Amino acid sequence: MTFRKYPGDLLLLGLFLLPVVIAAPALPWGSQGWLYSLAELAGVFALSAFLLAGILSARIPGIDPWFGGLVRLWVVHRWLGFSAFMLVMAHVLLLALATLPMSVGASVATLFPPLIHREVWLGWAAFLTMLVFIAPTLGFFGTLHYQRWKRLHLLSAPALLLALVHTLMLSTTAWVWWLLSALALAAIAWRKLLSPWLARKPYVVDGMDKLARDVVELRLRPKGKGIRWQAGQFVYLTPMDASLAAGYREEHPYTIASGSGDDELRIGIKAVGDATRALLDIKPGAEVRIEGPYGIFFDSPALAAKGADGPDPRRKQLWLAGGIGITPFVSGARDRIEAGETHRPDASLLYLANRPERAYYLDELIRIAEACDGFAVHTHYMNEHGVITRDYLAERCPDFAEREIYMCGPPGMINHLQTLLRHEGVPGHRIHTEAFDFL
Ligand SMILES: Cc1cc2nc3c(=O)[nH]c(=O)nc-3n(C[C@H](O)[C@H](O)[C@H](O)COP(=O)(O)OP(=O)(O)OC[C@H]3O[C@@H](n4cnc5c(N)ncnc54)[C@H](O)[C@@H]3O)c2cc1C
Numbered sequence: 001m002t003f004r005k006y007p008g009d010l011l012l013l014g015l016f017l018l019p020v021v022i023a024a025p026a027l028p029w030g031s032q033g034w035l036y037s038l039a040e041l042a043g044v045f046a047l048s049a050f051l052l053a054g055i056l057s058a059r060i061p062g063i064d065p066w067f068g069g070l071v072r073l074w075v076v077h078r079w080l081g082f083s084a085f086m087l088v089m090a091h092v093l094l095l096a097l098a099t100l101p102m103s104v105g106a107s108v109a110t111l112f113p114p115l116i117h118r119e120v121w122l123g124w125a126a127f128l129t130m131l132v133f134i135a136p137t138l139g140f141f142g143t144l145h146y147q148r149w150k151r152l153h154l155l156s157a158p159a160l161l162l163a164l165v166h167t168l169m170l171s172t173t174a175w176v177w178w179l180l181s182a183l184a185l186a187a188i189a190w191r192k193l194l195s196p197w198l199a200r201k202p203y204v205v206d207g208m209d210k211l212a213r214d215v216v217e218l219r220l221r222p223k224g225k226g227i228r229w230q231a232g233q234f235v236y237l238t239p240m241d242a243s244l245a246a247g248y249r250e251e252h253p254y255t256i257a258s259g260s261g262d263d264e265l266r267i268g269i270k271a272v273g274d275a276t277r278a279l280l281d282i283k284p285g286a287e288v289r290i291e292g293p294y295g296i297f298f299d300s301p302a303l304a305a306k307g308a309d310g311p312d313p314r315r316k317q318l319w320l321a322g323g324i325g326i327t328p329f330v331s332g333a334r335d336r337i338e339a340g341e342t343h344r345p346d347a348s349l350l351y352l353a354n355r356p357e358r359a360y361y362l363d364e365l366i367r368i369a370e371a372c373d374g375f376a377v378h379t380h381y382m383n384e385h386g387v388i389t390r391d392y393l394a395e396r397c398p399d400f401a402e403r404e405i406y407m408c409g410p411p412g413m414i415n416h417l418q419t420l421l422r423h424e425g426v427p428g429h430r431i432h433t434e435a436f437d438f439l
Contacts, residue, residue, distance in 0.1 A: 004310075004429065008067035012052065012076070015180065019048040022176045032098070039094030046087035047167050047177070050130075053080035054160055054184035057191055061199055061227075061292050070234075070294040071434065078137070081156075085134050088127050088163075119169035126162035129155050146273075147250065157188060200238060200289035201227060206264060207284055211360040214271040215324065216280055217257060219264050220288060226265065227290060229256050231331040232297030232406075232434075237267065239279065241286040247275030255327040255408075255434075256293065257361075259334035265290065268360065270324035297328050297406065297434050311404040311432060317347040318400050320417055322409020323358060325436060326351060329408070330361050333368045336375055345404075346374040348397045352413060355383045390420055401426050408434040 023044045027037045056077040064070040092111065099107045113120050133155040136144040144152065164181055168174055202223040209217045227235070236251040252275055258266040271277040282288075298311075319329045329349055336344060349369075353359040359379055369377045378396040380388050393400050401424045407414050414433050421431055 004068060006066060006068040006072075008063075012056075012067065015055070015183075016048055016052050016080075019044055019173075019176045019180065023171065023173045026172050035094055035098035039091050039098055042087045042091040042094055043167070046084045046091055047163055048180070049080045049087060050084035050160055050163060051177075051180040051184045053077050053084060054156065055180070055187045056080070058187035059191055059195065059294070061294065064294050065296045069296040081134060081137070085130055088130065092127070119166055122162050122169070123166040126159050126166055129159035129162060133159065160184065195291065196238075196289075200236075200291045201225070202240075203265060203288050203290050205282055205284050205286045205288065208282070211268065212357060214277075214280065215268065215360050217266055217268045218279070218282070218288075219266050220290065221264055222290075223287075226263075227293055228260070229293035230260050230296075230298065231256075231335040232328040233293035233295045234328075235265070235267075235290050235292030235294070238289040238291070239282065239286070240289060241282060244278040244282060245274070246278040250275055251289075251291065252276070253294075255297075255331070257327045257330045257334070259331060259336075259338040261338045262334065268324060268327045268330065295434070297408070297432065298332060311430070314345060315404045315430075316345050316399065316402070318397055318403040318405045319347055319349040320352065320405065320407040320409070320413075321349065322352045322407075322413040323354075324360065325407075325409030325413075325434070326359075326361055326365075327408075328434065329406075330365065333365055333372075333375065336372050337368045344374065346376075348376045348378065348400075348403075350378045350380060350393065350396055352380045352382070352388060352409065355381050387416065388420075390424060393420070400424075404430050404432070406432045408436075411435050 020041070024041060027040050029037045056073050059070065064073055067073050067076075095110055096107045099110045111120075115121065133152050135141060136149050136152060164177060167177055171177065203220040203226070204223055206219040206221040208219065211217055229235075232255070234253050234255040237254050238249060238251040239247055240249065242248050254267045254269060256265060257268045258264060269276055269279050271280055319332070321329050332347070333349070336347075349365065351359050351362065351365070356362075356379075359381075362377075362379070365377045369375050380392060382388075385392060397403070401421075405421060405426060407417055414435055418431060418433070422428070
């Protein structure tokens with residue numbers, strides 16, 4: 001991921017550094033040795049990162065674009081969680097090293113004091129709880145089924161609580177921890193208790209179009225006031241139909257495939273697991289809940305105006321889609337024809353699929369390209385053409401290296417194309433990607 005700046009970054013940095021700025025001067029610099037203070041500082045950084053990761057799990061619709069979109073927030077959340085874990089290990093190690101010059105016994109006693117020192121044992125309990133929920137995220141013990149991983153991740157709440165009590169029992173600067181904890185608590189309460197009632201809007205399945213044996217497009221109609229969105233954004237969809245074989249009341253992210261002016265919400269779904277497979281059988285009239293929209297895959301002029309690093313709106317575009325990763329581009333193409341605008345930058349879509357039957361929406365996309373100036377569609381079939389090369393790309397889009405490039409598809413495709421484009425001198429800030437497995 002290329003680093004870009006967004007208006008919310010300063011707030012995140014401020015929240016992360018606040019405890020350090022407040023707590024660092026109160027540390028016993030010099031009196032107990034530098035190593036000891038560094039150990040304490042690592043602990044402060046660790047809790048700060050952990051609390052911020054908790055705050056970032058809030059997922060409030062409409063807020064995420066200020067931070068570069070929900071996918072970027074999840075990446076930051078993951079990095080904060082990982083950093084917190086590493087910093088806790090540094091905290092423990094530095095504490096041991098700080099007392100080692102006295103004796104090995106002193107070092108052991110610092111880490112494992114008599115049980116009366118509850119604050120230290122609470123710290124250990126926090127660390128062990130953290131270890132349990134973070135291990136699968138880091139890929140230890142293989143990959144866990146997503147829903148099981150999500151349930152295990154709930155252990156982050158007690159881990160956070162234990163770490164907080166451990167710190168409050170030792171800290172002289174409590175207010176800053178209370179402040180961050182209140183924000184983290186509010187985030188968790190919103191996410192787990194309030195958002196299912198306040199953020200999810202009821203929709204009804206109006207109909208369904210079969211795009212392939214295992215791919216459908218759902219047409220959804222709002223029961224009351226629906227959501228508004230921009231092309232390329234995504235929603236969380238929660239089926240409320242108890243008769244489904246799987247996925248009842250389970251939220252999953254899907255890109256919106258309708259144009260932004262459409263009254264219906266259309267969502268293209270490929271069956272890859274139990275919840276998506278069950279949706280192939282959902283019946284018209286069934287209720288689903290929609291939460292969102294999230295993300296900023298395409299340009300965001302409002303954000304650019306606020307100083308965010310964004311794509312150049314005057315530059316021509318190249319859209320690279322793989323398989324079901326076509327959905328944001330379907331939305332973009334439908335947007336063009338619905339809006340009937342002529343002043344959008346030219347866009348060339350190159351659709352990568354294994355074989356023609358796997359190029360969903362292709363007929364419609366070709367029809368849109370025939371009707372819209374400045375929009376072209378090309379295909380690349382892996383079974384026929386092999387792995388995509390620079391020459392194949394240059395034949396269809398000779399000025400590809402000069403364009404803003406948007407990619408969505410499986411991680412393998414994105415990695416391959418990213419390497420190819422970087423090799424051709426396309427700067428990272430002009431490549432915009434979305435993979436469908438951000439966790
Ligand atoms: C931003 C984004 C946009 C997406 N857009 C589309 C789309 O337009 N069309 C489409 O068919 N698919 C899309 N997906 C992928 C879709 O969310 C998964 O295929 C679906 O959640 C799989 O659920 P499952 O139970 O059928 O399969 P499982 O076998 O349970 O999961 C397969 C993989 O999907 C991911 N996944 C599963 N559940 C979730 C969840 N609740 N939240 C996040 N990731 C999850 C995990 O990486 C998991 O390994 C999108 C994903 C993301 C992140």
